[in-house]
Amino acid sequence: LLDFFVSTFRSETSPRTLPVKDILEELSQKIDTGMHCKFNINRSKVLDGAMRGFKRVTYNPHFSMNVKFSDDFGKNEEAVDLGGPRREFLRILIDALAMSLMFEGPDESKNLAMNSTALREDKYFMAGRAIAVSLVHGGPAPRFLSPVLFACLVGGPAAACPTLKDITDADLHEKLQMVSESSTLEELQRATDPLLDYMASAGCIRLLTTISDRDLLMHDLLMFHVVHRVQGPFQRFEEGLKTLGVLDVVKQHPDSFRTLFCHEPQPLTADMMDDLFTPRLAPKGSNRRSVEETVIPLWRDYLQDAEDEEGSSKLQNILVFATGANEIPPIGFIPAPSIEFLHEGSEESSSKLMLPMANTCINCLKLPLLTTYEVFKENMDFALWNTQGFGRT
Known part of the structure; x- marks a missing residue:
């Protein structure tokens, strides 16, 4: 009986680890699909385009995003956003944020950096908003924040426990390592001598007696270097993450969101890709159905060969080709990815029937009706490496 009351108490008082997809889907219900905010983006300057879009007077994160790309020569591309361009925009935007001067550290564990220009232009707020918008609007998770930065977001600066690994400045790292390795008071005093100016800036000047x-x-x-020194950027980044209620749910369900913010390998596999794409087959008994069924094994072999030869990277390229996304979004794909087949007499030009095509707006991959695996693989590879934009061949 005692065990029953203890287990009941724990279930009523312990926070539940809810599936993050369910949490994000609930937030996404507030998006008004009848209203749109426009983003005009050049891929080589995605941060600039995002800033313009987010700063526009009419921007509202609760409105759907309409993204239109232009190539580097200024010509309008054909894709008008019904889903695919938005996913590609959010993908390259998150990548650009990770590489920006607003963050520092290893690719898989970045802390906020102190950049006066970014602070003056309020780019830290934009970075937080971009991550929140990506999660709720069907884009990728950041997955590049350090555990220290995530702890600050969940529990405030007092929750942070930085280590020497979080110091990216090589000179400072070396000096602090000398301090940490001191084993006597004399060694400690010698190690701190080169740090006196920095210690004064950090408010850490003190008498060392033992x-x-x-x-x-x-x-x-x-704590000073990793956390307190960047409080200005952190506060604006945190404010941006409040967009669409994302920071609130992160604080409520940290275990659900930790793998989305901090690096944890999420490799695609051939089986995952096979399960993700549902073939839209012709009725049973029809000639079309018979031909389509001969292509499905070629598709599955192609996925397996991609995993065996290049691992997750080639599977990501296939996913980008078909959907504009290089990972399965935390909120999932809407609509679910599908496979169609390029029959003769279809709307597509007959000159393209031997090459795969894709409609990233509806996450649809269209496979050529080929019976020889070598030709199928060659044509798939050719389309993947020579397509610009959104899966057009």
Whole structure:
């Protein structure tokens, strides 16, 4: 009986780990698909285009996004956004954020950097807003934030526990390592001599009387450099993440969101891709159905060969070709990805029947009706490596 009451108490008081897809779907219900905000984007300057779009007076994160790309020569591309361009925009936007001067550190564990220009232009707010919008509007998760930065978002700066790994400045890292490796008071005092100016800026000047002072000094210096020094950027980044209620649900369900914000390998596999795309087959017994069924094994072999030869990277390229996204969005695909077949007499030009095509707006991959695997593989590869934009061959 006691065990029953204990388990009941725990179930009523412990926060549930809800599926993140369900949480994001609930947030997405507030999006008004009848209203649109326009983004005019050049792929080579995606951050500039995003800033213009987010700063536009009429921008509303609750409206659907209409994204139109232009190539580097200024010509309008054909794609007007019904889904695919939006996914590609959010994908390259998240990639651009990770590479921007607003973040520093290894590719898979980045902290906020102090950049006065980005702070003055309020780009940290835009970065937070971009991540929130991506999660709710069907884009990718960031997956590049450090555990320290995520802890700050969930529990505030006091929850952070930075380590030497979070120091990207090589000179400072070397000096702090000397402090951390000091084993006597004399070594500690020698190690801190080159840091006196930095310690003064950090408010860490103090009398060192025992070797035990080392650990507290290290903690204070690490907290200053990684957390307190970037409080201005952090506050604006945090404010941006409040868009569409994302930061609130992150704080309520940190275990659900941790893998979306911090790096955790999410490799695509051939089986995942096979399950993701549903073939739209002709009625049973028809001639079309018979031909289509001969192509499905070629498609599955192509996926398996892609995984065996190049791993997840080639499967990502296939997904980009078909949907504009290089990963399965945390909120899922809408509509679900499908496979159709390029029969003679279809609307597509007969000159293209031997090459795959895609409609990223509806996440539809159209496969050529080929019976020889070598030709199928060659044509698939040719389309993947020579297509510009949204899966057009």
